[in-house]
Amino acid sequence: MTEPTQSKSNRAPLAYENPAFLNGPDGRGLRILAEYTEPLARFRRAKIQDTVVFFGSARFRSLSSAEEEVQILARPGSAQPAPEQEQQAHRARRAVDMARYYEDARRLAYLLTSWTRTLPGKRYRFVVTTGGGPGIMEAANRGAREAGGKTIGLNIALPFEQVPNSYITPELNFEFHYFFMRKLWFAYLAKALVVFPGGFGTMDELFEILTLAQTEKLAKRMTVLLYGEEYWKRVFNLDVLVDAGTISPEDVKLFQYVNSPESAFERLREDLTRDHLQSPPIAKRYQPEIAATRR
DSSP, rough: OOOOOGGGGGGGOOGGGGGHHHHHHHHHHHHHHHHHHHHHHHHHHTOOEEEEEOOOOOOOOHHHHHHHHHHHHSOOOOOOOOHHHHHHHHHHHHHHHHHHHHHHHHHHHHHHHHHHSSSSSBBBBBBEEOOSSSTHHHHHHHHHHTTTTEEEEEEEESSSSSOOOTOOOOGGGEEEEEEEHHHHHHSSSSEEEOOOOHHHHHHHHHHHHHHHHEEEEEEEOEEEEOOHHHHHHHOHHHHHHHHHTTOGGGGGGGGGOOSSHHHHHHHHHHHHIIIIIOOOOHHHHHOOOGGGGOO
C-alpha cells in the first residue's frame, strides 16, 4: 500500500483566504466586523478625532449646472411634445431654485473647515463628513476641500450606482455594503449634524439620530441643525406629535432651525467650542476608542 504523497496543492485554503466562505452567508459576521474595523484603522491612521456630518438630497445641483440646463432647454428645436417640454422646463427651473441649498452647503462646509484648521492639536477635529455621493454630499465635501481640509465620504453600494464624488479626501473615501454599519460611522464620531432638505434617505438618517438623542443613547452632546426652516416645516409638523402626546415638548428642543451658512456656522462654532473644546467629555468611558490613540 503506497503512502499518500503530500504537497502544497493538497492543502485546504485558509478560512480568511477562502472567497466562497467570506462571501457566503456563513461569512456575514466577518464582513460586518470588517466594516467596523477597517474604517476604524483608517481613521486612526488619518488622525481623525471627530466629525460634523452633512445630510441632504443627492439630487440637488450646483447653481451653474442648473442654470446651464435651463439655457439648453430654452434653445429652439426640441423634438419633444409641448407638455413634456413644459414639464422638463419646470423641473429645470425648480432645480435652479433648489441649487441655493447646494451653494449654502458648500459655503457652510468651507466656513467650518477654515475654522477647524486653526484649532491646535495633532488630530483633526470636526471633519466634514457626508454620504459621499452627489448633491448636498458633493457640495459639503467640495466646500471642505476648497478650504484646504480633509473631508470624509461614507458611500454605500446600491443597485443604482452612486459614484463617490471627486472632492472626498482619497484615503477617507469609504464604501459600505451594510446600511447599518454606514449609519454607525455617521453617528460614532459625529459631534454635530447639519440636515439640508432631502427625501426618504435624509429623513431616515435624521430621525435615527433624533431617536438616539431622545432615548439618551448618545454619550455626548450633539448639535442637530435643520437647514431651511421653510422646507422642513412644510415637510413635517412636530406640533401635531406634541399635541397627540407621541413626543414630549422637550423633544422639539433636540434640534434647531438655521437659514444661512453664516448663522449655521456661528451656531456650530459656539456649540462645538462649549461642548467639546472647553468642557470635558460627559462620560470618558464612552468616548470612541479611535480618540484614544494620540501620537
